[in-house]
Amino acid sequence: MTSEPERQDDEPLDPAAENLRRKLMRLLIFSMGFMILSVLTVFGVIIYKTTRSSEPVYDGTPVAIPLPGGGEIIDTALDANRLLLTVRSGDAVRLVLVDRTTGAIVSEYVIDPSAPVPQ
DSSP states (O other): OOOOOOOOOOOOOOHHHHHHHHHHHHHHHHHHHHHHHHHHHHHHHHHHHHHSOOSOOOOSOOOOOOOOTTOEEEEEEEETTEEEEEEEETTEEEEEEEETTTOOEEEEEEEOTTSOOOO
8 A cells, every 4th residue: 555645734935935935926816906907908809899880970961062152063072071172153163171070171172274273
């Protein structure tokens, strides 16, 4: 028959080693908690970004866009939240950049064939 191996009881640590062990244990617990919190934050941001709609929600109210007097829309182009209107008024052609959500004119460009060409 084989005998059980002798068990040696761990001797208690001296106070300096015990303090060091406790400090290392606190550091380990703090580091693990911080890492878990960081990973959960990253997952939360990923979920938020993928489920959030970037397009504004249309509430059904029409948006009024002011046009120059006597202007006629001859072409439109759409890009994200902006709308480009090509407007003909007389001999001049205007490009009007409009914010889709508010209807405000962001910028306006005039293409006038009778204007002198800068040299």
